Amino acid sequence: MNGVIHFTLIKLREPAYMIMFSIAVLLGYVMTGTSPIQDESSASLWTQIISSNSGYSVLPCSFVALGITAIITIFTASSEIPREIDSGVIMLILSKPISKTEYLLGKFIGTIIICLMIFLATLLTSFLTRYIYLKEFYSPMIIMRQLYMFLPIIPLTALSITVSCFLSDISAMIIVTIYITFSIFFSIVPLAIALLPKTLSAGVDAYILVFYYFFPNFIYFFQNFQLAGVILLSLLFYTISLTIIFLTIGANRINSCDLTRGSMS
């Protein structure tokens, strides 16, 4: 499995990754000093959730780091497996004593490491720039909160890898993007319904709530929370369970499909 991880990490030498890495660092520099979103007066539920006074809030530089990392995740995780199947490299790797599930996990961990490096580079640039200009660091707790913003990347990577086990690289990227966009659009629905009085929400059809469970709710990763507590634990379990679900589906597919050259196209 280490070989697969290493093989994935080699991609970082490609010019496209170098450019993305530079953009991430540049954006981290640009976003330095912007204050966290604190607009509790807004009636928007999104703003209410991400600007709650309790706990540590997310800094704009983390939003940018997350955004750029998400793009790289979708790009990398969706293209790795289909390209290796098309080029026949996968058969070469699988001729070694490694199972298909281990190969999938290797790809997953490799992609996570690439994304983590870019995410950390963006944040580190932002924090260091702040230190250079203002001679002050954020408190360790706020820094920790920003690091937790990497959590949504984990199920996103698992999702992209899983979809890429079913489709070609471009199709997988498109499908993942649509799925994530829809998840974000749909994320506020169960919260809004839960906030309504029972007499009003009784009219909502149950199938909408069942349908909701098919989409990860990314809004939970943005809410403010204390760094030790039920919310953090729940968030970790949520991330892990989602990742396991996606990877299991992906592992099932890769174990039961034909991986010879051109089979995905």
Next chain:
Amino acid sequence: MSSKLIAGTVIVLVPAFIVYMTSESLLREAAIAGINPEQVNSETILKELPSQIRDSINYSVMLSQFKDSVANASTPAEKANALCTLADYTTDIKEKEDLFEKVIKKYSTQKESANAYFYFFNKQGPKVVKIGIPELQKYILQFSFLDQFSLWGLALAQLKSENIPESKQLEFLIPLLYIEPNFRDYTALYEKIAYFASRQSKSALYDKARKCEEKCLKYPFIETVLMKELIKTKGQEK
């Protein structure tokens, strides 16, 4: 897919789904707890929902309001009006037909029951209540000329919307030739009869309609009569 692979998948997926559901519900509670209740109300929440869900909620709210109106109605006219409004609004066909049937059976002497008659008029298929032209005419003719006018107009519009042939529309309006309404507004209905009669080459009916029309021209408009009554009532109050 081998049975071993299926078993492995189930063993992993079932606990993962349980953890997913549990953690999701905890996170949902936490997210809701973080919302400032002073800043959000039902209206702002509804605005954030997709139109399909918002419509579904609005529908249930309106339905319960109409049900309350039925419960609060005291006079037969109010009951008939409230039941017809509820029946018009509900999307449940069974409930709609039950309500309209109730209106026709219990409040057939109320002008507010007109929608129930229009709903069942000329309806195809097995229906408990069958309303044809004679039943509709009988229902309208029981009211004063003041109330009848709008009902004739609405009924005629209903006939048109259902593409009822002109011969049938003329048949429906025939009773108007045997009454003497004391309002000028009725001239429009007599004109309609004359129009249908001329198209169907029924000269006797045409002449009669024109005579009735002339008679009506002697009378005031409904609006004028109502206005006079209003002024009279206000004068008495003073």
